[in-house]
Amino acid sequence: MKLSQVALLVAAAGGCCVGLWALQRTADFGFGNDDSPTNVKAEFYWSRLAYSSNMEGAGYGGGWGHRGWYSSWSRDYPKADRQFLIAMHRLTRIDGRPYEQVVTLDSDEIFNYPWIYAVQVQNWSFTDAEAKRLREYLLKGGFLMVDDFHGTDDWQDFMNGMRQVLPDRPVEDLQSGDEIFHTLYDIDDKMQIPGEQYVWTGRTYEKDGYQPKWRAIRDDKGRIIVAICHNMHLGDAWEWADDPNYPETFASMAFRVGLDYIIYGMTH
Amino acid sequence: MFQFLFKYPSPVFTKGRFVLLGSWPAWLLVVFILAAMGGLAFLIRHRLRDAAPKMKSWRAWVIWGLQSALVALILFLLWEPAMIVSELSSQQNIIAVVVDDSRSMSIADSDGKTREAAALAALEGGLLAGLRKRFQTRVYKLGSSLTPIKDGAPSQPIAPVEPATHISDGLKQLAAETSDLPVGAVLLLSDGGENTAAADNSGISLDALQALRNRRLPVHTIGFGAEALAHDVEIEDVSVAPHATANARVATTITLMQHGYAGQKATLIVRDGDKTLAAREVELEPNGRLQTEELFFPVGAAGAKRLTFSVEPLAGEENLANNAVTRPILVSDAKRRILYVEGEPRWEYKFIRRAEDDDPTVQVVSMLRTSENKIYRQGISDPAELSEGFPVRPKDLFGYSGIIIGSVAADYFTPLQQELLREYVDRRGGGILFLGGREALSDGGWAASSLNDLLPTFLPQGTHNFHRNPATVELTSAGVDSPITRLLDDKEKNADRWRKLTYLADYEDAGSPKPGATVLAEMHAGHRSLPLLVTQSYGRGRTAIMATGGTWRWQMSEALGDPSHDLFWQQLLRWLVAESPGPVTATTPQRLLMDEGHVQLAAQVRDHQFQPAADAHVAAHIVGPAGIDALVEMTPSEETPGLYHAEWTAEKPGAYLAEITAESADATPQSLGSDVLTFQREDGVAENFHTEQNRHLLDQLSAETGGRYWKPSELANLPRDISYSEAGISVRNTKELWDLPIVFLLLLALPITEWLLRRKWGVV
Known part of the structure; x- marks a missing residue:
């Protein structure tokens, strides 16, 4: 190769580098940069965690894809999310995007969404890198709400994943007086919030999850970083809130709990 | 030599007044001289055409100059020049001999003797005897005060043990106590060390100078000691705030000077008792140059402390006592309460609160509008606090040391509350921080509010100045020097850290800074550069704008454990409340x-x-x-x-x-x-510092009072020269100048020079 060709190549490469650098310095490169109607920029994004499924733990309603569209993370998605966001918009001053956001643990993009919601967490599984990222997310100030898992086996499967993320932090039962139930609404009397199956079975529980468990994991300063809704299904309550057969009592309670949890996550 | 040529000692010429004793006016002398010079010029020019060719050049004007000088000198003598000078009357005046007996006079740097011994040797080696031939003498010793020595024999009672030297006070005292005595002059034997606080560390106080001038008392100073130590490092000054909050990182400025160690390394250390709080190695600057170094240290737990600021001794240092100084500092853990008003739930609110959870000296009391009619309160001290919303009485609002106003529209506050906010800053001396946000600053209608002048910027017009787009940040030059934005001690590394901080989640155009406001940090959003952090003083208080609601990304997107977000907010809020006075x-x-x-x-x-x-x-x-x-x-x-x-x-x-x-x-x-x-x-601590002879002070003192600085080796003529003084009982003597040897030499030298030149040029 002639010297002039080498020089030309170097100059071209240099030009590319300068151009890239200039783009990085000046371009509008932030998250939520897509101005499509489903991606309006907002303060709060309802962020649903799309986790990798544990195939063995896959049970009712999902788990037949690793992280497919109909995997267990996407139960009630997106109707539950959107109906909840409608309520949030009406009942609070939060500037929230009316459409949900799906987040994963594959990249640091999750740190742009300090509040995430996960369902069917008995099916979740993490690589070491994913567990580390979620641990850092929570310790930096992120907030995780988990929902829609039932009974003893689901709890064990959920904790298998949780122990990968936070090995030593205890799980505690929340009391009615805990601050998380009094941020927007004072929720002193809580009930088990059933899934849609209540409409045709009349049962409020699934599997052997007879009692609702309002639980949490806290950080070193006592702030809740993981809010656990075990033996209940708030997502279904939001999703079927417009179904005349689904009792309004359960739906209202689910909305109030969800809003309290969000306000808590945005204030603590 | 001077006296051989000029007949009289130099003080006759420096202190006397020149006169012409002849009866003809002085202007006539000038006229005569000019006429003579003009006549000579005409004569020489007239005769030049017949002169030798060699003389038709500059040589003619040299001859003219020599002849003119001779004629001018003769004319000058005809007008009878003389000096009139005041002289102390013999044996009718007192000379006050003041001997410094402070501890610094014990330093042995005067030809192997201590300064005190050298001073006493000078006195007893003929100086005192010489003075007593012409005057009466009174001997005093000077330390922290002036003390007369009764029998006038200085050697016995004087010893360099006094813990301080107060030259200004001593001379003032001398002037006052001898007001009814014919003191003709003061003779001060000292190293010039002055510890009086009012003397500004460098000179004699104006009071003392005025007292001496009123008496027309000349002070003759004799300096002892080396004017610069050969090997020494000295702490010249330490500047540190007298108050600090517990566990704060405090900045101190240490000024030092060295001789003999230029270019070498020295270690600056801050200690609390035996505990080292901070240490930093510095490179020493050239000899005699003041060197200023900044050092940061963690001040630790609350309490009244005496901190020691020192430079580690170097090999061969002559004076180690000037390597350390102590300063009192009061460390308080009193909680300063900040009221944070937020108009909507948002991440910035959460993460500011979390940052302050780690600050033991600041408590954030917050009211957050969660819905149109609900307020969520945190950090309140009792259930009644803020239960009615934002305070409407001064008593309730002025208890807070600072206020943060988040994404809250101006019209959320009633006119009464707006006026209260103004009073809060202006009269109470509090600090208000305005954040950027959806309903903040111009987007919240603050530009049109009555509180617009509280803000440190001219807000832009319109209401679409808040953008949920990323912006990178950069410190301004003011920000590089500000303790608010100091994430790292090293200024360059700190500026670099800011440049590398992850981008803000949003930003708001806060307009342009008002005159007097300081922009500490800027944002770069696309092609725009906008002020991010702007501060200003307003009335007795201060206001600031942080034109974003998106610094929370510094916490979420920087590495776990990165202190940037929390440290910045803790420093900003401490600044907000630090100067807010209590009752x-x-x-x-x-x-x-x-x-x-x-x-x-x-x-x-x-x-x-x-x-x-x-x-x-x-x-x-x-x-x-x-x-x-x-x-x-x-x-x-x-x-x-x-x-x-x-x-x-x-x-x-x-x-x-x-x-x-x-x-x-x-x-x-x-x-x-x-x-x-x-x-x-x-x-006795100040006496350990500035131990070299303070020649500047001694020079200044003698020059300002009409005396003279003397070296110990030049004292032979002092008893004679000291007599030229207007103080005490003096007479005015006229010293005629016509018979000065220099005059006769000139009268001979001028024609001889002309003759020799003519010979050389061959035109005799």
Whole structure:
């Protein structure tokens, strides 16, 4: 190769580098940069965690894809999310995007969404890198709400994943007086919030999850970083809130709990 | 030599007045001289055409110059020149001999002898005897005060043990105590070390100079000691805030100077007792140059502390006592409460609160509008606090040391509350921080509000200035120097850290800074550069704008454990409240008392409305070393309402703590508040510093008073020269100048020079 060709190549490469650098310095490169109607920029994004499924733990309603569209993370998605966001918009001053956001643990993009919601967490599984990222997310100030898992086996499967993320932090039962139930609404009397199956079975529980468990994991300063809704299904309550057969009592309670949890996550 | 040529000693010419004794006026002399010069010029020019060719050049004008000078000199002598000078009358005047007997005079740098020994040797080696031939003498010793020596024999009672030198005070005392005596001059034998605080560390106080001038007393100074130590490093000054909050990182500026170690490394250390708080290695600058170094140290837990700032001794240092100084510092863990008003739930609110959770000295009390009609309160001290919303009474609002206004529209506040906010900054001296946001600044209608002038920027027009787009940040030059934005101690690394911080989640155009405002950080959004952090003083308080609601990404997107977000917010909020006065503000003009114990205390007392409390009962409880425990009543100032004074004397060296408390003067007294300050008395410490001869001070003192600086080796003529003084009993003598040897030499030299030149040029 002639010297002039080498020089030309170097100059071209240099030009590319300068151009890239200039783009990085000046371009509008932030998250939520897509101005499509489903991606309006907002303060709060309802962020649903799309986790990798544990195939063995896959049970009712999902788990037949690793992280497919109909995997267990996407139960009630997106109707539950959107109906909840409608309520949030009406009942609070939060500037929230009316459409949900799906987040994963594959990249640091999750740190742009300090509040995430996960369902069917008995099916979740993490690589070491994913567990580390979620641990850092929570310790930096992120907030995780988990929902829609039932009974003893689901709890064990959920904790298998949780122990990968936070090995030593205890799980505690929340009391009615805990601050998380009094941020927007004072929720002193809580009930088990059933899934849609209540409409045709009349049962409020699934599997052997007879009692609702309002639980949490806290950080070193006592702030809740993981809010656990075990033996209940708030997502279904939001999703079927417009179904005349689904009792309004359960739906209202689910909305109030969800809003309290969000306000808590945005204030603590 | 001078006296051989000029017949009289130099003081006759420097102190005397020149006169012409001849009866003809002086202007006539000038006319004659000019006429003679003109006549000679005409004559030479006229005869030039017949002169030798060699003379038709510059040589003719050299001849003209020599002849003119000769004629001018003769004419000058005809007018009878003379000097009139005042001389002390023999044996009718007193010479005050003042010998410095402070501890620095014990330094042995005068040809192997101590400075004191050299001074005494000079006196007893003929100086005193020479003076006594012409004058009476009185000998004094000078340390922290002036003391006469009764029998006039200095060697016995003088020893260099005094812990301080107060030259200014001593000379003032001398002028006062000898006002009815014919003192003709003062002779000061000293190294020039001056420890009087009022002397500004470098010169003689104006009071002392005025007292000497009023008496026309010349001070002749004889300097002892080396003018610069060969090998020494000295701490010249330490600047550190007298107050700090617990666990804060405090900045100090240490000024040092060295001789003999240029380019070498030295270690600066800050200690609290035996515990090292910080250390930094510095490279020493050239000899004799003041070197300023900044050092940061963690101040630690609350309490009254004496910190030691030192430079580690270097090999071969001549004086180690000047390597360290101590400073009192009061570390407080009192919680300052900040009211944070937020108009909507948002991440910035959460993460600011979390940052302040780690700051033991600041408590954020917040009211958050979660829905249109609900307010969520955090950090309140009792259920009633803020239960009615934003305060409407001064008593309720002025208790907070700072206020943060988040994404809240201006019209959320009633006109009364807006006025209260103005009063809060202007009169109460509080700080308000405005954040960017969806309903903040211009987007919240603040530009059109009555509080627009509180803001440190001219807000832009319109309401679409808040953008949920990323922006990178960069410090300005003011930000590089500001403690608010200091994430790393090293300035360059700190500026670089800011440049590399992850981008903000959003930004708001806050407009342009107002005159007097300071932009500490800027944002770069796309092609735009906008002010991010702007501060200003307003009235007695301060306001600031942080034009974003998106610094929370610094916490979420930087590495776990990165302190940038929390540290910045803690520093910003500490700045916001640091200068907000409490109801009682105690001050003293001097926290470091050098070799004296007189201390002035002042306290500004305000009532619950933050109006001056003119009729309070104010007392200072002072605790000091060796069990000193005193209660001092403070008296109200006649000029300034709410200001109270007290004076007290700290008898013993050591650290003192004064707690000033104020109560209302009602039948049932109510506490108005209290404040604490520290001060420290140090005896004999200043004498360890500036131990080289202070030639500048001695020169200045003699020059300002009409005396002269003398070296110990040049004292032979001192008894004679000192007699030219206007002080005491003096007579004016006329010294004629016509018979000066220099005149005769010139009368001979000028024609001889002309003749020799002519010979050389061959035109005789």
